[in-house]
Amino acid sequence: MFYALRKYKAYVHGDIGCYTLSYMKPLEGLHSCICMGASIGMAHGMSKALKEKGKGKVVGVIGDSTFLHSGITPLLDMAYNHSDALIVILDNSTTAMTGMQEHPGTGYTLKGEETTKVNLKVLVSALGIDNIKIIDPLDLQETRSAIKEELAKDGPSVIIAQRPCALFKRANIKSKPALKVDPDKCEGCKMCLGLNCPPISWKKGITKEGSKRKGISFIDGSICNGCGLCQQVCKFGAIS
Numbered sequence: 001m002f003y004a005l006r007k008y009k010a011y012v013h014g015d016i017g018c019y020t021l022s023y024m025k026p027l028e029g030l031h032s033c034i035c036m037g038a039s040i041g042m043a044h045g046m047s048k049a050l051k052e053k054g055k056g057k058v059v060g061v062i063g064d065s066t067f068l069h070s071g072i073t074p075l076l077d078m079a080y081n082h083s084d085a086l087i088v089i090l091d092n093s094t095t096a097m098t099g100m101q102e103h104p105g106t107g108y109t110l111k112g113e114e115t116t117k118v119n120l121k122v123l124v125s126a127l128g129i130d131n132i133k134i135i136d137p138l139d140l141q142e143t144r145s146a147i148k149e150e151l152a153k154d155g156p157s158v159i160i161a162q163r164p165c166a167l168f169k170r171a172n173i174k175s176k177p178a179l180k181v182d183p184d185k186c187e188g189c190k191m192c193l194g195l196n197c198p199p200i201s202w203k204k205g206i207t208k209e210g211s212k213r214k215g216i217s218f219i220d221g222s223i224c225n226g227c228g229l230c231q232q233v234c235k236f237g238a239i240s
């Protein structure tokens, strides 16, 4: 998501969760992070302060658990006050950063008992948001298209990016075979490194005749789950 957002040079207000780490290099994807729920309030305030200058440039990013904890009220305010910003809810089906705790969107209580599960789309719609898209953040093209379309619309928009956390046992995610970089095809462009995915590293000094490359990327197969995102980023077909 942050890799895709960079292309639009927006002001991105972040929140509290794993995604706060995208503040650092190489993603450098957040411009503010204050407290739980502040991403939406900050995006709302900035869109009002910048008016036309901020059109298509203001984004707030918040996780599902943080949204249900303290993002509902500011989103209601955005709808009520005709704000003009895009809010992205990163729905990984759990509270990953602090240890996979349950929340009202998981369908389980903290004691593990089954309970009512909040439907995020229905909730966001009930708050008065008309522009809502649900996407898979591992589909780079779909993610980019959704961001572009929603940033271009008038009024508040919400993208719900749904994909369970890769470490969430109950989601029972079946890992695909790890991907590899073909050293003959890699041109050393470093685009895949920009994803900040832990298995991808850089091996410098591996040059190739007829190419300006100064090194190649390397994927550590022991921690790659084969999600395929880096494959979508590589323009040289070097990852398979």
Ligand code: SF4
Binding pocket: 181, 185, 186, 187, 188, 189, 190, 191, 192, 193, 216, 217, 233, 234, 235, 236, 237, 238, 239
């Ligand atoms: S994106 Fe492809 S060509 Fe570029 S460094 Fe990564 S593997 Fe190599």
Ligand code: SF4
Binding pocket: 178, 179, 195, 197, 198, 199, 200, 219, 223, 224, 225, 226, 227, 228, 229, 230, 231
């Ligand atoms: S396939 Fe997914 S997990 Fe593996 S290196 Fe590429 S982006 Fe990372």
